[in-house]
Amino acid sequence: xxxxxxxxxxxxxxxxxxxxxxxxxxxxxxxxxxxxxxxxxxxxxxxxxxxxxxxxxxxxxxxxxxxxxxxxxxxxxxxxxxxxxxxxxxxxxxxxxxxxxxxxxxxxxxxxxxxxxxxxxxxxxxxxxxxxxxxxxxxxxxxxxxxxxxxxxxxxxxxxxxxxxxxxxxxxxxxxxxxxxxxxxxxxxxxxxxxxxxxxxxxxxxxxxxxxxxxxxxxxxxxxxxxxxxxxxxxxxxxxxxxxxxxxxxxxxxxxxxxxxxxxxxxxxxxxxxxxxxxxxxxxxxxxxxxxxxxxxxxxxxxxxxxxxxxxxxxxxxxxxxxxxxxxxxxxxxxxxxxxxxxxxxxxxxxxxxxxxxxxxxxxxxxxxxxxxxxxxxxxxxxxxxxxxxxxxxxxxxxxxxxxxxxxxxxxxxxxxxxxxxxxxxxxxxxxxxxxxxxxxxxxxxxxxxxxxxxxxxxxxxxxxxxxxxxxxxxxxxxxxxxxxxxxxxxxxxxxxxxxxxxxxxxxxxxxxxxxxxxxxxxxxxxxxxxxxxxxxxxxxxxxxxxxxxxxxxxxxxxxxxxxxxxxxxxxxxxxxxxxxxxxxxxxxxxxxxxxxxxxxxxxxxxxxxxxxxxxxxxxxxxxxxxxxxxxxxxxxxxxxxx
Amino acid sequence: xxxxxxxxxxxxxxxxxxxxxxxxxxxxxxxxxxxxxxxxxxxxxxxxxxxxxxxxxxxxxxxxxxxxxxxxxxxxxxxxxxxxxxxxxxxxxxxxxxxxxxxxxxxxxxxxxxxxxxxxxxxxxxxxxxxxxxxxxxxxxxxxxxxxxxxxxxxxxxxxxxxxxxxxxxxxxxxxxxxxxxxxxxxxxxxxxxxxxxxxxxxxxxxxxxxxxxxxxxxxxxxxxxxxxxxxxxxxx
Numbered sequence: 063x064x065x066x067x068x069x070x071x072x073x074x075x076x077x078x079x080x081x082x083x084x085x086x087x088x089x090x091x092x093x094x095x096x097x098x099x100x101x102x103x104x105x106x107x108x109x110x111x112x113x114x115x116x117x118x119x120x121x122x123x124x125x126x127x128x129x130x131x132x133x134x135x136x137x138x139x140x141x142x143x144x145x146x147x148x149x150x151x152x153x154x155x156x157x158x159x160x161x162x163x164x165x166x167x168x169x170x171x172x173x174x175x176x177x178x179x180x181x182x183x184x185x186x187x188x189x190x191x192x193x194x195x196x197x198x199x200x201x202x203x204x205x206x207x208x209x210x211x212x213x214x215x216x217x218x219x220x221x222x223x224x225x226x227x228x229x230x231x232x233x234x235x236x237x238x239x240x241x242x243x244x245x246x247x248x249x250x251x252x253x254x255x256x257x258x259x260x261x262x263x264x265x266x267x268x269x270x271x272x273x274x275x276x277x278x279x280x281x282x283x284x285x286x287x288x289x290x291x292x293x294x295x296x297x298x299x300x301x302x303x304x305x306x307x308x309x310x311x312x313x314x315x316x317x318x319x320x321x322x323x324x325x326x327x328x329x330x331x332x333x334x335x336x337x338x339x340x341x342x343x344x345x346x347x348x349x350x351x352x353x354x355x356x357x358x359x360x361x362x363x364x365x366x367x368x369x370x371x372x373x374x375x376x377x378x379x380x381x382x383x384x385x386x387x388x389x390x391x392x393x394x395x396x397x398x399x400x401x402x403x404x405x406x407x408x409x410x411x412x413x414x415x416x417x418x419x420x421x422x423x424x425x426x427x428x429x430x431x432x433x434x435x436x437x438x439x440x441x442x443x444x445x446x447x448x449x450x451x452x453x454x455x456x457x458x459x460x461x462x463x464x465x466x467x468x469x470x471x472x473x474x475x476x477x478x479x480x481x482x483x484x485x486x487x488x489x490x491x492x493x494x495x496x497x498x499x500x501x502x503x504x505x506x507x508x509x510x511x512x513x514x515x516x517x518x519x520x521x522x523x524x525x526x527x528x529x530x531x532x533x534x535x536x537x538x539x540x541x542x543x544x545x546x547x548x549x550x551x552x553x554x555x556x557x558x559x560x561x562x563x564x565x566x567x568x569x570x571x572x573x574x575x576x577x578x579x580x581x582x583x584x585x586x587x588x589x590x591x592x593x594x595x596x597x598x599x600x601x602x603x604x605x606x607x608x609x610x611x612x613x614x615x616x617x618x619x620x621x622x623x624x625x626x627x628x629x630x631x632x633x634x635x636x637x638x639x640x641x642x643x644x645x646x647x648x649x650x651x652x653x654x655x656x657x658x659x660x661x662x663x664x665x666x667x668x669x670x671x672x673x674x675x676x677x678x679x680x681x682x683x684x685x686x687x688x689x690x691x692x693x694x695x696x697x698x699x700x701x702x703x704x705x
Numbered sequence: 706x707x708x709x710x711x712x713x714x715x716x717x718x719x720x721x722x723x724x725x726x727x728x729x730x731x732x733x734x735x736x737x738x739x740x741x742x743x744x745x746x747x748x749x750x751x752x753x754x755x756x757x758x759x760x761x762x763x764x765x766x767x768x769x770x771x772x773x774x775x776x777x778x779x780x781x782x783x784x785x786x787x788x789x790x791x792x793x794x795x796x797x798x799x800x801x802x803x804x805x806x807x808x809x810x811x812x813x814x815x816x817x818x819x820x821x822x823x824x825x826x827x828x829x830x831x832x833x834x835x836x837x838x839x840x841x842x843x844x845x846x847x848x849x850x851x852x853x854x855x856x857x858x859x860x861x862x863x864x865x866x867x868x869x870x871x872x873x874x875x876x877x878x879x880x881x882x883x884x885x886x887x888x889x890x891x892x893x894x895x896x897x898x899x900x901x902x903x904x905x906x907x908x909x910x911x912x913x914x915x916x917x918x919x920x921x922x923x924x925x926x927x928x929x930x931x932x933x934x935x936x937x938x939x940x941x942x
Contacts, residue, residue: 172730237741245734249724275737279744283752286881296870296877298752304761304874313748588723 088649090174093580095181096160097478100471102185103152104549109192110144111545113137115538118502122535124523134519135202136221140195142205143225146325147232148188150459153467154328155184158243158267160478164573164580165261167252167589172245174647175696176238182657183235190661191228194221201225204517206318207288209299209310214292220672223292227664230285233278234660240274243267252572254591258352261571261594262345265352266331269359270324276363277320284313293671308373315366323362325459326426327355329466330397333419336469337401339569340416341408344595347400354393361390371439372446380439387437394430398423413567414488418469421496425461429454432507447517450510456503465495468548473569475555476562480579483559487551494544501537505530570595581636583644645702652696659688729915732922739926742889746930749885750937753878760873764790764866767942772867793868793875794939795859802855803935806890809848810928813921816841820917823910838917839904845924846897849890856887879938886934889927896920 086098117137120126129137159177163170171177194200201221203212212222247268251260260268287298288310297303299310338345345351367375367383375383401423410416432454436442445451468491475483509530514521521527565574574597576585593599639646663685670678724730757766764770768777769792771785782789819838827833834840860880868876900920903909909917 172734240741241734241737244737245730249726249728249730249733251725255725275741276744279741280748283745283748287752287877290870290877290881294870296881297874298877302761304756304759306755306759309752309755313752316748 085649087654088651090170090178090647090649090653091582092159092163092171092174092177093478093582093584095177096156098181099152099156099159099184100478102181102188103149103156106144106148106188106192107150107153108545108549110141110149111542113141113144115542117141118535118538120519121521121531123532124521124528126520129519131519132202133198135204135517136195136198136200138517139201139204139207139225140192143191143201143229145459146205146321147229148184148192150325150463150467151236152184154270154325154463155180155239157263157328157332157467157470157474158239158271160474161261161573162243162246162264162267163250164477164576164584165264165571166247166250166255167572167585167591168246168250169584169588169644170647171242172250173242175650175653175701176242178650179653179657180235180239180242182654183231183238183660186657186661187228187231187235190231190665191224194224199224201228206314207310208314209284209288209291210301210305210307212288212310213299215300220668222288223668223671226285226289226292227667230282230289231661231664233282233285236274237278240271240278243271244275247271252585252588252591255572258349259591259594261331262334262348262351262355263328263331266327266334266355269355270327273320273324273327273359273362277317277324280313281317284310284317287313289667293667308370311370311373312366315369316363318369319366320359320362322458323358326462327358329422329463330355332466332470332473333401333422335569335571336415336419336466336473337404338595339473339567340411340413340419341405342411342568343404343408344570344598345400346403346406347396348594350396351400354396357393358390361386361393365390368437368442371442384437384439388434391430391434391437398427398430413472414483414485414492415469415473415567417489417492417496418465418472421465421492422462422469425457425465425496425499429457429461432457445510447515448510449506449514449516452516453503453506453510456499456506460499460503465499468492468495471552473567475552475559476566476578477573477580479556479559480562481555481559482562482566483555484551487547487554491544491548491551494540494547498537498540498544502534502541503537505533505537509534565597570598572596575600577636581639583639583642583646586637586642586644647701648699648703650696650699652692652699655692656689656696659685659692663689731919732915735919735922739922742926742930746882746885746933749878749882750933753882753938756874756878760875763873763876764793764863764868765875766794766879766938767792788867790867793863793866795862796939798855798859799935799939802852802859803931805848805855806852806928806931809845809852810925812841812845812848813924816845817914817917817921820909821911821914823908838909839901842897842901842904846894846901849894849897849924853887853890853894856883856890882938883934886927886930889930893920893924893927896923 086094089095089098116129117134120129120134159171162168191201199219199221201207201224203217203222203225207222207225210216212225247260247264257265287296290296291298291300297305299305299307301307334345334351364386365383367379368387371380371383401419405420432450436445436451436454472483472488475481509527510516512526512530514525514527514530521531562578564577566578567574571594572589572591573580575589589596663682666678666682666685668678669681726733762770762775763772765777768779769781770777770790771782772788772790773786776782776785781791815835816838819836819841822836823838825836827836868879870876870880897920900909900917903913
């Protein structure tokens with residue numbers, strides 16, 4: 063496979079509005095927002111990974127000395143918080159942003175400026191929650207911040223203030239994106255793109271957005287109570303005043319369990335795109351894949367208390383939640399078998415993306431099985447709060463979400479940047495991830511079964527945990543090496559990767575019918591869709607050629623889809639939006655200013671409680687005015703010019 | 706080619722203003738938002754209900770409490786020494802404010818109706834009254850503001866009777882729940898005056914029906930939430 067280091071087949075648009083820092087700050091283009099999400103969330107992914115490696119180094123041998131208990135708590139809390147809210151969720155948002163409009167045949171999302179707003183709120187919220195760690199003031203009560211531990215009585219310091227406020231800001235980002243994507247998917251599909259023709263990724267994205275908009279209010283309210291307890295003296299979590307010590311746990315997990323599916327359903331969607339592409343077969347059991355995704359979403363709301371078996375809810379509650387939990391194994395198992403059946407008899411090509419997808423199928427199954435184990439209360443009482451649980455959720459989150467997300471990056475890199483990532487380095491990345499991941503997390507099952515509690519910052523020797531911890535730490539170093547290879551590959555391919563054609567993988571969904579990288583207007587003409595894999599139809603039927611959605615597609619002929627993913631043919635440069643007479647939304651800085659003001663106004667609360675009341679109030683009022691003014695300008699400026 | 710026979714009159718291939726359902730994007734976005742709001746108020750109401758009767762001190766919604774001994778009773782406590790808290794909730798006053806808010810929804814419907822039929826000729830005085838979108842938008846806003854005035858009065862008198870945000874679980878959960886609802890009404894009132902200002906400036910016509918419709922959807926939702934709060938918090942003991 064030749065790596066051609068020539069210029070792209072066509073020069074990317076260089077209109078004045080599309081270059082420079084300012085164009086990124088003001089952009090409302092879903093593809094550029096996706097790229098910003100990608101860079102930011104990869105940064106946070108590595109930041110959270112660094113925290114994990116420091117933790118693992120502390121635990122490499124008994125009685126580790128590099129961290130004290132306080133700093134360990136901060137690193138552990140921030141590792142969880144960072145990975146869930148700042149890495150995996152926004153890494154999924156990369157694909158929501160980039161793919162949803164392309165897969166349904168739309169020019170952009172329903173509310174482009176709200177989309178930019180979501181990104182900026184995420185960035186500033188991430189900064190608010192991450193910044194304190196540089197002053198050793200990071201949140202320190204675990205990623206699920208159990209109250210009353212987090213009430214002012216037990217956590218008087220500023221640490222939890224940042225956590226509460228940071229999560230509240232991040233919630234705004236997710237909710238705004240949720241309303242946006244739901245509207246986009248329901249209302250902006252191209253003609254003929256009925257629901258049962260939608261690509262599975264878009265389907266899973268739709269289910270995920272419903273989970274987000276229905277689950278996030280629960281944590282929003284739980285955080286509001288905690289905020290009020292901390293800042294205004296309410297007593298929601300004050301046990302002495304008669305408060306229920308389980309209120310937080312219930313509210314948090316009513317959000318927290320759907321959150322698990324918010325993290326993993328987009329990954330299922332990506333895998334459902336990768337496997338058919340590299341099996342040269344349509345997805346096996348498409349309708350069942352859709353229904354099982356919806357069913358997972360529904361059941362996800364009925365299982366929250368399986369995180370709380372150990373608190374003593376009584377046999378009836380334990381039994382009901384256990385039954386609901388075990389039920390979820392059914393739709394999840396259906397998905398696993400459908401992916402295997404898709405590969406069965408297919409013309410498999412083991413590209414890096416495909417390897418990552420197969421990695422998910424195998425690793426998620428392991429995590430799913432240990433999940434079924436502690437879905438049963440008697441077993442859970444042995445396993446709760448041990449490393450067994452840590453092993454379980456890393457198998458589903460790393461083995462599931464992260465594997466699929468990296469698979470998705472390898473698959474969609476050409477559509478984003480017009481070049482292919484290097485496959486050799488990609489395979490190194492995959493195998494080091496796959497082996498390193500198992501080395502890191504598999505021994506944790508044994509350590510947990512031997513009684514090693516999670517969240518401890520050191521342990522005594524002689525309990526049989528030494529070997530397992532040593533292996534885990536070595537495995538985590540392999541993950542660091544693999545991530546470094548990925549980063550090198552990413553930037554190298556960005557600069558000099560092989561030039562990609564419009565459909566380098568021979569995939570079938572709509573996003574592959576347009577040039578790579580996708581032009582700013584996506585589709586020169588909105589396509590009409592007649593099947594689940596429109597691009598495959600065009601390539602395999604002669605008589606369909608005159609009904610091609612995109613003019614450029616007419617030139618595509620059946621290519622040999624072996625490992626030849628690099629292009630030697632030069633595709634015509636796509637026309638600019640102006641030449642085609644397409645009116646695109648105008649850039650605006652107002653969403654970024656509104657987002658910044660929201661973060662600043664929340665910091666005013668921290669000032670109010672910890673520094674100076676007057677300064678805090680003035681600070682909050684000034685930023686509130688900024689929010690109002692920026693939103694006023696946003697609302698009173700038309701989205702696009704008259705035409 | 707049945708697949709292209711969609712609602713929406715604009716050529717779908719031009720991509721503009723065409724939507725899959727034929728509905729305005731904002732309307733679908735607002736419905737999704739209201740779904741999310743249901744969960745928000747549902748969580749607030751559930752917390753209020755689960756904390757009902759759990760307060761260890763201070764005033765209660767429906768009962769008398771003797772401050773010194775924390776004895777709780779359904780009737781005035783005879784032998785209470787010192788301060789005795791009376792039931793906090795004033796149902797007749799809140800019934801009046803509930804009526805005001807329900808009437809504001811009627812005015813909202815009339816505003817929408819007036820905007821939709823702006824171009825229909827009006828001959829009689831009553832037709833002109835009914836067709837005045839300015840009148841009904843202002844009426845809705847005033848009724849909303851009257852509701853907020855009732856709430857302000859209610860909060861102030863509760864405060865003077867000894868119930869603060871930090872007094873007990875009842876104070877925390879009651880003020881947070883009703884305060885959030887009041888915040889939603891306030892936002893709706895601002896939205897109403899914004900539309901009123903546009904109406905004064907250039908006049909709202911049938912083309913603006915969706916704009917008014919969105920506000921009406923939000924306003925009715927806030928109204929329905931109040932009906933739930935009034936029933937569950939005030940009426941059920």
